[in-house]
Amino acid sequence: MAQIKDVAKRAGVSVASVSRVLAGHTGVTEATRQRVLEAVQAMDYRPDLAARRLRSRRTDTVGLIVSDIRNPFFTEVSRAVEDMAYQNRMRVILCNADENPEKEALYLDLMRDENVSGVILSPSLPTLAHFRIQDYPFPVVLVDRCDRETTADAVVLDNTDSAYRLTIHLIEQGYRRIAFIYGATSATGRQRQEGYVTAMATHGLETLTQAVPATVDAARIAASELVQGSLFPDALMGSNGLILLGLVEALREARLQFPEQIGLAGFDDLPWTRLVEPGITVIAQPTYDIGQATIELLLQRIAHPSQSVRRVVLRGELRERGSSVRRKDATL
Amino acid sequence: MAQIKDVAKRAGVSVASVSRVLAGHTGVTEATRQRVLEAVQAMDYRPDLAARRLRSRRTDTVGLIVSDIRNPFFTEVSRAVEDMAYQNRMRVILCNADENPEKEALYLDLMRDENVSGVILSPSLPTLAHFRIQDYPFPVVLVDRCDRETTADAVVLDNTDSAYRLTIHLIEQGYRRIAFIYGATSATGRQRQEGYVTAMATHGLETLTQAVPATVDAARIAASELVQGSLFPDALMGSNGLILLGLVEALREARLQFPEQIGLAGFDDLPWTRLVEPGITVIAQPTYDIGQATIELLLQRIAHPSQSVRRVVLRGELRERGSSVRRKDATL
DNA sequence: ATATTATTTGTAAACGATTACATTTTTACT
DNA sequence: AGTAAAAATGTAATCGTTTACAAATAATAT
Known part of the structure; x- marks a missing residue:
């Protein structure tokens, strides 16, 4: 492999000049620039x-620690982050923490070892609780x-607001005993739950919430118990795509048709939510935008370490589908 | 930050000893080992x-270049690769080529720059056609x-066999004019098409195939034309999960019920295939296993560069669901 | 006890770039 | 033309490890 000194020799310049040209620095004459570029080529x-990394003490690498790569939300976010990062000549190290705080800590350590320029993190609830930005050297x-x-x-969704709007939508459609099943491991689930509670309160309705691990199976089991128990909810809400999937499975098992026998709505506009007849009403997240905004924010922060802390809140979009249409016996 | 010489000083040994201990080398007495470890701690x-990487000329990093991270198949493969890699103290650089040969080339270059220990690649068709292992330094x-x-x-699925079995299944269920819509950008799509063709041939049936870009939309459009055209297929097959999704969308648009009006089957047992009533018959891929087998193979290859070339073929599993049940007018 | 060999340790030279500083060349101005 | 200032270039130190080799110590055989 050719080294910088070989290039320098061939171009008839010093290694410093080669380095300068390649770094895009100014202070190098166009003639030498050409000769160097030619030799490099x-x-x-x-x-x-x-x-380069040893000497310059920079890696031009960002770490991306997602909670669960199987969640299409994070897949899409990763895609955006990666696209933008490589466009800015940055590398990405992707890590999947599987909603496990220990893994998160492990990977954050790894980021330190790798001396990354910055990190994007979707923290689990315990990690978020202890999280202090000053604990990290990036x-x-x-x-x-x-x-x-x-x-x-x-960078986050307007979780509480979106959940509020979604709940209000159900209420307006005539549902009253609305149950909210949400992921217990994330701040997101909680915030959405708050929006639900607020919406129910404004209409003087009783709340019915159930926290579960953020998996399809956990949601299915919880929903099964709910619909077969004595609380008789007339609608179910799921706080994210995985949970929503579990709810649908539970309704199928219980042979409950939506919206005829029970209403249904949730978060994340995944492809299948349109296919399950008559379609499921959801809050769609601008996933790619979220990823893009996140890496942009990180790059800005890297460039200007002392700029003031920013929070970008993106708005979720209500997509009404068949699963939440007005009940025949609605009495508003 | 503490450096190796600081550790050496504190432990009262030379930097070489510290390095040796940390590398897990033999030829260091237990006493010094303890002192070093203590100082490190x-x-x-x-x-x-x-x-370390500069001096040792090794990075303990593997590159993973997937064709499309949005495809749940690759998500799950990535997960497995990552899990196993970190367990073997290896880093993973994940890249998403979006079925774009240029991006693949770009990322392969990047892998060279990063001096990775090895690469896992799911190549697009053009890349595969020119692919020669000796072109790469890893x-x-x-x-x-x-x-x-x-x-x-x-590491691959038994694509041709699985497609053959799936097609035979449809034929046995009484379908005759079976159309096969497959992704044109991957070898996988082609091989599955071959299996389909072989199965049709053994029963003396006419084939009806359609190559499309491997996206939901392309599949939907192609399927719409097929079912509304003059060829009157009585069943549709999709060569992967994304295409299958497009087929379902097309059938919904055309208001065709499966299996009553048209049969349906495909590849990839995605969560939603169970939910779309009455369920879609699919070939399930052992995705996590595939990922695991792949990284294991790579690690072996890294350890033994001259071992003979291996091909691991995993078997797909036919999961029969409602979308392919026997036609009333079947005349075998 | 001494010679020989095996083991453990230490010293110093890499690894291949970037960059501080010194030096040379060019430009601008009187 | 001569000088000061600015720009371009070159030399050599440096980043923090690993590892070849030399040296010292311990183990074994005579």
């Missing part, structure tokens, strides 16, 4: 990243999950 | 990875996609 020279931008207490850059 | 010493293991010509380690 001719020898197919590629700088050794390890050497900028951190939270995505999808944060709370009022944490002072860190973040 | 006390000072919270973390070796500088850039320096081991490459193909996943999901390879053909008879390429001599590289690979």
Whole structure:
């Protein structure tokens, strides 16, 4: 492999000049720039990243720690982050924490070892509770999950508002005993639950909430018990795509038709929500935008470490489908 | 930050000894080992990875270049790869090529720059056609996609066989004019098409195939034309999960009920295939296993660069559901 | 006890870039 | 033309490890 000194020799300049040209620095004459570029081309020279990183003490790498890569929300966020990162000549190290605080800690340690320029993190609830930005030697931008207490850059959905609007929609459609099943491991689930509670309160309705681990199976089991128990909800809401999936499974098992026998709505406009007849009413998240906004915020923060803390809140969009149409016996 | 010389000083040994202990080398007495470990602990010493990589010329990093991260198949494969890699103290750089050969080339270059220990690649068709393992300075293991010509380690489904079995299943259920819609960008789609063709041939049936870009929309449009055209297929098959999704959308648009008016089957047992009444018959891929087998193969190859080329073929599992039940007018 | 070998330790030279600083060349101005 | 200032270039130190090699110590055989 060609080294910088070989390139320098061929171009008839010093290694410093080669380095300067490649770094895009000014203070190098156009003539030498051309000769260097030509030599680089001719020898197919590629700088050794390890050497560069050692000397420059920068890695131009960002870490992306997602809670659960199987959740399509995070898949799409990752895609956006990756696209933008590589466009900005940054590398991405992707880690999947599986909603496990220990894994999160492990990966955050790893990011320190890798000396990354910054990290994007969607923290589990325990991690978020203890999270202090100053504990880390790199900028951190939270995505999808944060709370009022944490002072860190973040990009999130308007969780409480969206849940509020979704709940109001159900109420307006005539549902009264609406049950809210939400993921207990994330701040997001909680905030959506708050929006639901607020909406129910404004109409003087009794709340019926159930926290579960954020998995399809857990949601299915919880929903099964709910619909077969003595509480008789007339509608179910799920706080995210996985949970919503579990709810549908439970309704299928219980042979309950929606919206005829029970209403249904939830978060995340996944492809299948349109296919399950007559379609499921959801709050759609602008997932790609969220990812894009997050990496942009991180890059800004890296460029300007002392700029004030920012929180970007994106609005969810209500998509009405058949699962929540007005009840025949509605009495508003 | 503490450096190795600080640790050495505190432990009262040379830097070489510290390095040896940390590398897990033999030839160091238990007493010094303890003192070093103690000092490392006390000072919270973390070796500088850039320096280590520069000197040792190894990165302990593998690259994972997937064709489309939105495809749940690759999500699950990534998960497995990541799990296993970190268990073996390896890092993973994940790249999403979006079925774009140029992006693939770009990322493969990047892998070279990063001096990775090895790469896992699911190549697009053009890349696969030109692929020669000796063009790369690192081991490459193909996943999901390879053909008879390429001599590289690979982990794949028994695509042709699975498609054959799935087609035979439909034929046995009484379907005759079966159309096969498959992704044109991957070897996988083609091989599955072959299996379909073979199965049709053994029963003397006419084939009806349609190659499309591997997206939901492309599949939907192609299927719409098919079912509304003059060819009158009595069943549709999709070569993967995204395409299958497009088929379902097309049938919904055309208001065609399955299996009553048209049969349906495809690849990938995605969560929603159970939910769309009465369930869709699919070939389930052992996705996590595939990922696991792939990274294991890569690690082996890294450890033994000259071992003979291996191809691991995993068997797909036919899951019969309502979308392919026997036609009333079946005349076998 | 001494010679020989095996083991453990230490010293110093890499690894391949970036960059501070010194030096040379060019430009601008009197 | 001569000088000061600015710009371009080059030299060599540096980043923090690993590891080849030399040196010291311990173990074994005579």
